[in-house]
Amino acid sequence: MTRARSFLRLRYVLLVLVVALVYGQHTEKSMINIKPQTAANEGETKGEKTQVKQTQVKANPKRQTKEKQVALTFDDGPDTKYTVEILDILKKKKVKATFFVVGYQVERNPKVLASIVKEGHALGNHTWSHKDLTKLNDRQIMSEIVKANNAIQNITGEVPKYIRTPYGAVSKKVTAVAEQAGQKNVLWNVDTKDWTGATPKEMMKNVKANIKPGGIILMHSFGGKKGDLSNTIKCLPMMIDYLQDQGYSFVTIPELKSNQR
Structure with missing residues (x-):
């Protein structure tokens, strides 16, 4: 009996040792397969996160698009020649x-004015007869604005919200009368100088510089030198x-002013 018990104990001890040995080898292999967080792969992880962030910024450039807006404006029309040609170009370019x-000019060419509105463009008041408003009295200024x-x-059933004073001539009196008529004066900050007879190359130079x-x-759809x-039309x-x-997108004056609020 004593020998039998000793033999059983020996078998039990050997079994425990075998199990411990196998478990230890498995644990060691598992630890070898774990990639330590070294400085090198830590940098790779940060780099991946940075790259994702940059990609998201590039894919969502709403602020840049909103800022890079420009408004094309045409004065002195409408007429049945240049205004019509300009409308054709804008339609083709989807601008x-x-x-x-x-x-x-509106009274002379009502169908052209109707086409401007029909094709999705905006209208502004350029007075009745293109006079320098700073040389007129209050009543005359109001008459020029209201008649236009x-x-x-x-023709359109609507009154424009904006006016552009002829020649860009403005004074406190002119501004006050325009506001009484419910209109804000909008001038320009890029003059193509097409009214001087400038060449397309000269006009492009003016635009690129400003x-x-x-x-x-500022451009014109009637008049000029x-x-x-x-x-x-060429430019x-x-x-x-x-x-x-x-990277510029094109908007109307009402759209531009709305986005600047």
Whole structure:
């Protein structure tokens, strides 16, 4: 009996030793397979997180797009030649603009004015007869504004919210009267100088030198030097392509002013 018990104890001890040995080898292998957090792979992890963050920023450039907006504006129309050609270019390029129209031109060309609105562009008041408002009295200034508004409203059913004073001439008196008529004066900060007969190359130079986010570009859809705006027609497609390549989007004056609030 004593020998039998001793033999059983020996078998039990040997079994325990075998189990311990096998478990120890398994644990050691598992520890070998765990990759330690060294300085090298810690840097890789941080790099991956940084890359994800940068990708998210690049994929969501809303602020940049919002800032890089520009408004094309055309003064002195409408007419049946250059205004129509400008509308064709804008339609082809899928770009919206703002037309500051003269009252007596509106009465002469009501169908063209209706086309401007129908194609999604905005209208602004450029007075009835394109006079320098700073040289007029209060009553005359109001008459120039109201007559133009009435001409526009008779065709479109709406009164523009914005006015552009002819020649950019403005004074405290002019501003006060315009505000009484319910309109804000909007000038420009980029002059193509198409009204001087500038070449397309010269116009592009003016734009490139002065354009910035929120830019308002001055062009004309009627008039110009000796009544010739053919260079405006030649330059406009190039200007649109250039600005789009620079990341600009095109908005109307009401849209631009709304986004600046």
